[in-house]
Amino acid sequence: MKYTFIKLNLSVFAHYGPHLLFTFVFCCGFELIHNFAVPCRNFLRWLVPCAFILKTMPVYLQYYFWLIAASLSCFLLERLHPWRKQQKVLRKGIWQDLFWLAFNGHFFGLLFAIVAGKLVIGLNSVLYSWGWPVPQDIVLLIAAPLWVQFIVFFLLKDFVEWNIHRMLHNVPWLWEFHKLHHSIRELDWLGNFRFHWGEVIVYKTLSYLPLIILGVDATVLLIIAVLWTFMLNLNHSNIKFNWGPLRYILNSSAMHVWHHDEELHGKGGQNFGQVLSIWDWLFKTAYWPEDEQQPKQLGFANQSRYPKGLIRRLLYPFWKK
Numbered sequence: 604m605k606y607t608f609i610k611l612n613l614s615v616f617a618h619y620g621p622h623l624l625f626t627f628v629f630c631c632g633f634e635l636i637h638n639f640a641v642p643c644r645n646f647l648r649w650l651v652p653c654a655f656i657l658k659t660m661p662v663y664l665q666y667y668f669w670l671i672a673a674s675l676s677c678f679l680l681e682r683l684h685p686w687r688k689q690q691k692v693l694r695k696g697i698w699q700d701l702f703w704l705a706f707n708g709h710f711f712g713l714l715f716a717i718v719a720g721k722l723v724i725g726l727n728s729v730l731y732s733w734g735w736p737v738p739q740d741i742v743l744l745i746a747a748p749l750w751v752q753f754i755v756f757f758l759l760k761d762f763v764e765w766n767i768h769r770m771l772h773n774v775p776w777l778w779e780f781h782k783l784h785h786s787i788r789e790l791d792w793l794g795n796f797r798f799h800w801g802e803v804i805v806y807k808t809l810s811y812l813p814l815i816i817l818g819v820d821a822t823v824l825l826i827i828a829v830l831w832t833f834m835l836n837l838n839h840s841n842i843k844f845n846w847g848p849l850r851y852i853l854n855s856s857a858m859h860v861w862h863h864d865e866e867l868h869g870k871g872g873q874n875f876g877q878v879l880s881i882w883d884w885l886f887k888t889a890y891w892p893e894d895e896q897q898p899k900q901l902g903f904a905n906q907s908r909y910p911k912g913l914i915r916r917l918l919y920p921f922w923k924k
């Protein structure tokens with residue numbers, strides 16, 4: 604009886620074996636595809652509403668519209684009134700800089716937003732479990748008028764970024780990231796986008812807490828983002844421009860060009876300002892000679908050892924030779 608049972612089972616396996624094997628392979632394959640498909644589906648679920656919002660939102664409320672406007676206006680100004688007249692439109696490194704514009708302005712920004720979003724949720728749940736306030740709930744400026752929110756956010760962001768920029772020059776391992784921006788030999792508006800993805804992480808991480816606790820309106824955030832893009836594009840443009848008597852408050856292309864001077868004029872460099880120049884004048888890190896118009900050479904010392912290829916530059920601080 605026992606023998607018959609085993610024999611029966613074996614015959615069942617012999618009969619259904621290929622089907623079982625096929626089902627097993629199919630399930631494994633499905634599991635593999637499923638594991639890959641879930642993150643893709645989640646990404647699409649996140650992306651589709653974003654695309655829908657972009658389609659339905661008025662164009663002037665979209666950052667990309669202003670990014671194009673800022674880039675085009677600086678490009679036109681450079682064509683109309685070039686400062687370094689010998690500098691060509693299709694200068695050396697322009698194609699790679701277009702990659703940095705797309706990568707830093709869009710792809711890495713998107714990736715960073717997804718990863719940072721997950722990290723913030725994790726951080727908030729830890730703070731919540733400790734009974735601590737969540738930074739987004741502090742909202743110091745929520746009741747203030749929009750113009751007050753704008754001024755406080757603007758001043759704090761610019762001062763925090765001035766400090767981070769100084770750190771990028773004075774902390775050796777951070778300087779390895781920032782070298783990419785200083786590898787520019789021919790400065791123009793597009794050079795504004797030549798920076799390492801590691802810098803984005805440093806800026807966003809260090810400025811996250813002081814800025815998030817202010818809790819400003821989304822309109823203020825958009826105005827600040829647009830203003831930053833216009834001003835920083837302008838500061839890198841190949842045009843001779845300063846703000847006249849306001850030069851001690853606002854940064855300009857005539858001042859920022861000295862930040863890219865190969866020769867250092869202070870500890871770690873000079874003119875670390877983003878939109879405002881006032882911090883450099885106040886803390887004596889400003890350098891703007893009366894007798895000279897422009898630096899003799901842009902870049903940094905021993906630049907010949909810095910890689911030129913895209914992949915090597917993307918990995919540079921982690922993979923130096």
Ligand SMILES: [Zn+2]
Binds near residue numbers: 772784862
């Ligand atoms: Zn710098």
Ligand SMILES: [Zn+2]
Binds near residue numbers: 784795839859862863
């Ligand atoms: Zn610069």
